[in-house]
Amino acid sequence: MKSIIENTSHSLTMRVFSEIEQAILSGAYSAGDQLVESKISLEFGVSRTPVREALKQLELEGLVMTIPNKGTFVVGISTEDIHDIYTIRVAVEGISSQWAAERISEEQIKELENIVELQEFYSSKSDILQILQLDTKFHEIIYDISGSRILKHTLASFHNQLKRARESSLLTTGRTISAVKEHRAIFEAIASRNPKKAKELTELHIMNARDNIMLLLNKK
Incomplete structure (x- = not known):
């Protein structure tokens, strides 16, 4: 009882x-x-x-x-917090993609590719809500493939904290299209089992997202 x-x-x-x-x-x-x-x-x-x-x-x-x-x-999440979280994500997400490229299975390749294809479809429809949900799913799958429970927990928490900022970023003209293209490039590097390229492309992707969000926040 x-x-x-x-x-x-x-x-x-x-x-x-x-x-x-x-x-x-x-x-x-x-x-x-x-x-x-x-x-x-x-x-x-x-x-x-x-x-x-x-x-x-x-x-x-x-x-x-x-x-x-x-x-x-x-207290909430300040502009400085957002910048710090993204700066940390640059390093940690790069590692997650590197490990994913080293460990990914054929089944996981198909799963990740399906998410990218869905993002490309909804991007053509300008469906931001679906793209945002698929963006989260894309990164979550990579965290899973990396095989690190600690890394997955840390990055999932960051993703959740940045939800509102990510929504604002994806609503920006041009960012949705470029983000989906970046996901396609990251997927291809992971699927071809190229850890170095996967890491570099992911770091660039997170830096681009950070720069876009900071630009938006500094305009307010």
Whole structure:
């Protein structure tokens, strides 16, 4: 019985955590907004315990900050954070593609190619939502192929934190087309099992994405 109660509590905490996290990353909550336990517990229809635990987890993620005797406030993702995340991604994603090129199977080649072909199709239709979802899938498959659990966890977290910035970037005229072309080139390098080229093309792809996003942010 105790185990069931603990599992239920953990599930509620994760649900509250995930929804607040997405609200922060999507911009529904702005930096400086206060998160009140009692209000959130009413919104979710849960007790204050899972809300309190979720807020602690969000603080560990650096998305909120608790000030004694004042409350919990949204920190969010700053322009500097975005730049730093992309700079780290340049190095780490390059390694993921390098390892993927060394380890990819024929079945995985077909899976990755299918994603690229779908991106090319939806790019011709200017369907940004589908392209964004496929962009995430493309990188997730490469993380899987790399074979590193730590690398996959780290990069998946970065991708999630950058969701709103990536949406803005792909909405930019010309970036969607160039991003899909870059994915095609990365795929071909990985499929031909060329680790050096796969690494270099991926690093260039992430740098291009970073430069495009920073240009957009600096205009605001």
